[in-house]
Amino acid sequence: MNDSRALLARLVAFDTTSRESNLALIDYVRDYLAAFGVSAELTYNDSRTKANLFATIGPQEHPGIVLSGHTDVVPVDGQAWTRPAFELTEAEGRLYGRGTADMKGYLACVLALVPAAVKAPLRRPLHLALSYDEEVGCLGVRGLLAQLSQRAVKPMLCVIGEPTELKPVLGHKGKLAVRCEVKGAACHSAYTPQGVNAIEYAARLIGELGRLAETLKAQEQCDTNFDPPFSTVQTGVIQGGQALNIVPEHCRFDFEVRALPSLNPARVLEQLRDYAQHSLLPAMQAVSGQSAIHFHELSSYPGLYTAPDSPAAEWLAQFCGSRDFGTVAFGTEGGLFDQAGVPTVVCGPGSMDQGHKPDEFVSVEQLAACDAMLERVLEFVCRD
Structure with missing residues (x-):
């Protein structure tokens, strides 16, 4: 069967948790497309354990529409599932399984x-784009976009099918995740002035991040299209120290910036670097010349904001039957498509309220509504 529910059952059965390979799913999709005479291009990661898939249906000499989604899902470890995570089950109008909402439901449709x-008599092409490692920093799609940039004709629109309950979404914040490593100097805690306490200096850096976060709440930097309407900074992980009677030599912490599309999150990092260089390191190195503060980017992706009066927004309104445009709090690959010169919007079945949780589900109604939306996309590319 080729209906969306049956296809969703096949897709859910592949354990494509980001730490695992997605090649079994990609091979399945490639074979599925080949059965209809559609060829697919794969772009692999360096170890060839994961791949993106890009396929085109219709005339390639004209700009078309990309239907895009990621194949990886988040882990189920430690979650209290009451149903099998990698087997589609149905109850009371809901289809349960990891990735049903985020975002294999869309891929199935x-x-x-x-x-x-x-x-169909296509006047413009439909492109299918499946990526890997979105959940760990929008990593895989970059290779797909590098390949796409070499094509003579760029798509006119990309529809990212993240779960929005099929509401039209035009934007989301960008993200920068950073690890800071502080190296001090150890000594017996009875002689603390002879050491450089890495935890205490890390704490001062975290305090400075808090101060920078407050400045981002200034009214002139806010955008009420987003919730919250300002860029945010938060520290999520910290590690350091060995024993209470040892001045700690090492401490590291991870922080993130969730930035409005108008803000380059690297600005926050540069301000923190400046604080470290001029306010902390001189005192640290006066005690021990081996003291250091290093920053390492863990992941990043740009924000997205497509203007409500743009052709892309108008097309999306036609597809989903609504001009009630909004934004989402979570990130997508949309900003990367937009940076590559492809106008991008976000609209897909299900809700992120169910994503990343035990007993994740998409409703049968949402899946059917997504089928109907994509039929309107097909009608659109058949028109002159």
């Missing part, structure tokens, strides 16, 4: 559209 798409 896209694949279900293929039989009709290959028979």
Whole structure:
């Protein structure tokens, strides 16, 4: 069967947790497309354990529409699932399984559209884009976009099918995740002035992050299209120290900046670097020349904001039947598509309220509504 529910069952059965390979799913999709005469290009990671997939249906000489989604899912470890996570089950109008909302439900609907798409009189192409490692920093899609940039004709629109309950979404914040490593000098705690306490200096850096976060709340930096309407900074992990009677030599912490599209989050990092260089390191190195503070980027992706009066927004309104445009708090690959010159919007079945949780689900109603939306996309690319 090629209906979206049956396809979703197949996709959920692949354990594509980000730490695992996604090649079994990608091979399945490639074979599925080949059965309809559609060829697919794969772009691999360096170890060739994961791949993106890009396929085109229709005339490649014209700008078309990309239907895009990621294949990886978040772990189920430690979650209290009452149903099998990697087996689709149905109850009371809900389809349960890891990734049903985020975002294999959308991918299933896209694949279900293929039989009709290959028979349709397409005036513009439909592109299918499946990526890996979105959940760990939008890593995989960058290779796909590098390949796409070499094509003579760029797509006119990308629809990222993240779960928005099929509401039209035009934007989200960007993210920068950073690890800071502080190296001090150890000594017996009875002689603390002879040491450099890495934890205490890390604490001062974290305090400075808090101060920087407050400055981002200034009214002139706010954008009420987003919730919260300002960029945020938070420290999520800290590690350091060995024993209470040892001045700690090492401490590290991870922090993130969730930035409005108008803010480059690297600005926050540069301000923190400046504080470390001029306010902390001189005192640290006066005690021990080996003292140091290093910053390492863990992941990043840009924000997205597509103007409500743009053609991309108008097309999305036609597809989903609403001009009630909004934004989402979570990130997507949309900012990367936008940076690559492809106008991008976000709209997909299900809700992120169910994503990343035990007993994740998408409703049967939402899946059917997504099928209907994609049929309107198909009608659109058939028009002159």
